[in-house]
Amino acid sequence: MPELPEVETVRRGLAPVMEGVVIERAEINRPDLRWPFPLHMAERLTGQRVARLRRRSKYILADLSSGETLLIHLGMSGRMLISGDPLGTFAHTHPAAQKHDHVVLHMANGARITFNDPRRFGVMDLMPTDGADTHKLLAVLGPEPLGNDFHESLLVDAFKGRNTPVKSALLDQRIVAGLGNIYVCEALFRARISPKRKAGRIAAGRVAALVPIIRDVLQEAIAAGGSSLRDFRQADGELGYFQHSFDVYGREGAPCRTPDCTGTVARIVQSGRSSFYCPVCQR
């Protein structure tokens, strides 16, 4: 579920029940996810007020009153389930514990935040809020695609001399942080660029055109996810409804949606991951 728009949707869902609220108890049900949890994680979370929930790329950052920040990454299969919310927006009762409920935050307002992650590619860590951007996982990240630092000349420069397929370049979080497999496929479709094209061999004008396209795709997806908060309540954590707007992702064999294009969406594998594209209009 989690590329930038999904993580932002999760953040927006969590904020009303977490911001300004004390973590009464942190229930940690295993020692690790992808990596071991930080030392004494439960103790360092207990009694802390969540001052603010932020997002950087695909990471959720919870600034705590202790001066520490809780970093959360959902990996491939991570979910944040809200229950018992006093605002009444979500299910009021707490569901029975599920398999893979690895961390449960019991909030002072009665809400319960359950981190469930079957594949355990997720991450949780704690670090000083001051200088959080120097955390190993954050320090290497490129600009936020929806921020001012992501602009045409930056992408043109980043692509210069790169011999890697543009698909890989856009997935490279050091170039721009937050895109994943789905939104790269969708952005390349809209830009009519083949995912196989080498990044360094695309005309500067076409690279520049990718910038507003990437912003549009992400913003549309956030808008779609943002209006589907019921997905949290129902705990299925699916993609809002932007999935119905996919032009190429998951549409192998279906007709290309470009007007007057006779192509059929194809699937190829690039560095072990599926790329969906139209071989006729994406060049």
Next chain:
DNA sequence: ATGGGGGCCTGCCGGC
């Protein structure tokens, strides 16, 4: 330095 591939995990689905 850059690019490619392996590996980390579980669950689900289709084919035999």
Next chain:
DNA sequence: TGCCGGCAGGCCCCCA
């Protein structure tokens, strides 16, 4: 019914 291969929205790390 069961087993097996393939696939899944991510990303670190190692190797050439």
